[in-house]
Amino acid sequence: MAQFQEVLRQSSLHPKPAGLVLQYGTAGFRTNAKHLDHIMFRMGLLATLRSKKTKATIGVMVTASHNPEEDNGVKLVDPMGEMVTQAWEGYATLLANAEQQDVLTSLKEIIEKEAVNMSQEANVFLGRDTRCSSARLSQAVLDGVSALGGHSKDYGLVTTPQLHYMVCCQNTGDKYGEATVEGYYNKLSQAYIQLIKHAPNCTDDQKHLCVDGANGIGALKVREMEAHLKSGLQISLVNDGSQGKLNDQCGADFVKVQQKPPSGMKMNPGERCCSFDGDADRIVYYYTDSEGQFHLLDGDKIATLISTFLKELLTQAGLNLNIAVVQTAYANGSSTRYLEDTMKVIVRCTKTGVKHLHHAAQEFDIGVYFEANGHGTVLFSKSAEEKIQQLSKDPNTDDERKTAALLLQNTINVINQTVGDAISDMLLIEAILATKGLTVQQWDAIYSDLPNRQLKVKVSDRRVIDTTDAERRAVRPAGLQETIDSLVKKYRQARSFVRPSGTEDVVRVYAEAETQESADALAHEVSLAVY
Numbered sequence: 001m002a003q004f005q006e007v008l009r010q011s012s013l014h015p016k017p018a019g020l021v022l023q024y025g026t027a028g029f030r031t032n033a034k035h036l037d038h039i040m041f042r043m044g045l046l047a048t049l050r051s052k053k054t055k056a057t058i059g060v061m062v063t064a065s066h067n068p069e070e071d072n073g074v075k076l077v078d079p080m081g082e083m084v085t086q087a088w089e090g091y092a093t094l095l096a097n098a099e100q101q102d103v104l105t106s107l108k109e110i111i112e113k114e115a116v117n118m119s120q121e122a123n124v125f126l127g128r129d130t131r132c133s134s135a136r137l138s139q140a141v142l143d144g145v146s147a148l149g150g151h152s153k154d155y156g157l158v159t160t161p162q163l164h165y166m167v168c169c170q171n172t173g174d175k176y177g178e179a180t181v182e183g184y185y186n187k188l189s190q191a192y193i194q195l196i197k198h199a200p201n202c203t204d205d206q207k208h209l210c211v212d213g214a215n216g217i218g219a220l221k222v223r224e225m226e227a228h229l230k231s232g233l234q235i236s237l238v239n240d241g242s243q244g245k246l247n248d249q250c251g252a253d254f255v256k257v258q259q260k261p262p263s264g265m266k267m268n269p270g271e272r273c274c275s276f277d278g279d280a281d282r283i284v285y286y287y288t289d290s291e292g293q294f295h296l297l298d299g300d301k302i303a304t305l306i307s308t309f310l311k312e313l314l315t316q317a318g319l320n321l322n323i324a325v326v327q328t329a330y331a332n333g334s335s336t337r338y339l340e341d342t343m344k345v346i347v348r349c350t351k352t353g354v355k356h357l358h359h360a361a362q363e364f365d366i367g368v369y370f371e372a373n374g375h376g377t378v379l380f381s382k383s384a385e386e387k388i389q390q391l392s393k394d395p396n397t398d399d400e401r402k403t404a405a406l407l408l409q410n411t412i413n414v415i416n417q418t419v420g421d422a423i424s425d426m427l428l429i430e431a432i433l434a435t436k437g438l439t440v441q442q443w444d445a446i447y448s449d450l451p452n453r454q455l456k457v458k459v460s461d462r463r464v465i466d467t468t469d470a471e472r473r474a475v476r477p478a479g480l481q482e483t484i485d486s487l488v489k490k491y492r493q494a495r496s497f498v499r500p501s502g503t504e505d506v507v508r509v510y511a512e513a514e515t516q517e518s519a520d521a522l523a524h525e526v527s528l529a530v531y
Ligand code: NG1
Pocket: 026, 027, 065, 330, 352, 353, 354, 371, 373, 375, 500, 501, 502, 503, 504, 508
């Protein structure tokens, strides 16, 4: 077929370095940008096949999120804006690692296994972050799509969640919104403006937020969003990309892991600040108190704030919908206890990686999911959305219930349900704080985090560690879990676990305990047991 001749011809322009092996992991492919040209071309091919197979538009995002500027990466986005399925992750790895002369064989193997109809049309949406390698690598994706005769739309510079949103809008016939960047800003900003109409006497001071853009795409996009908010939020932007390097001493990952403010951020006591990561799908908040002490409000605090707000609205609306919070093993023990014992919401724990949380959250009327590192969103089932809408329109509903239903509706519209989204989460959090009249300190005081420590351990083969119970217990190597159990018993309110990272060649150790000294000591002792 002429199509395959074209694949061969184009593929030779995007050659694979012999012997290079990469895996499609929880974050797609991610490594130094030098090694990615052939991967991008081949992901263009694979996205085209996936589009033919699903008869829908597929997304390809070129980004390496919070990694350093020199790295890059690529992720595929499935029709409803979710991560690509496991089988196709396997095909991605297969195709990426085929030596140059075997590309066509691997491609045909996938076509056959999935019975892809090659005469079906294909459509691929593409987006990229601000890395200097991203434009060139995007072109390689486009070459892959055109080699198989697919259509493509290049959105250029967008955040990862914006691309997920576009794909979902396109495949739902614009029911979710309009598949343009302008459509995204309009939907979210209008919902935000409606929400803050319910804020009691909100002063300009309360509308002020410091945002660390991680010198990345989020900085560009939050400025564009701000222009749509009609002064509903006043943003001081630092690390806007005009001087510093992407993710260097800044961004959500830096702030979460280092537990300190990003460079460039001047913080007055009590002032609300937040950091995005390099592709704006994560957000964490923080402030310093009058003694100059730094306080972090991570994904767990965000999930608690959002679920409290939603639960109150459901009660006011008189709606009987179940609400769950989905976390991972990294969630602070205090947050889990607060959610279960005080808030009385269902709590689920899944393996690390947003696709696991996303799937678990889909099982409830309302599923709030957040990784401790600040990646998360809220999912509403179709029937929950319908019930909320019916109530808001019902002429027999009393005023209080109607107001609650309208607030719920605007909450749904401010949220990007396809994936964690720093800009959307920021607007939701700001709206909640404003309507509840809460300061960042009051939000922080809902519960106190247990002191904790995360460490990385380099081992010769991290795959010798195997875990169960949502990664909270090690089943291999023999004896490791027993050792961890005996170490944990030495400390009060302690918990610890180890797991192989899905994105780095390390084993991660997590420990929490009553005091920082205990958490540090426990993490250290457990890391010695891993060797
Ligand atoms: P790994 O490297 O598997 O721990 C990290 C994050 C995940 C997730 C992925 C994808 C931690 C402890 N782990 O995974 O939560 O965000 O990267 O980016 O933060």
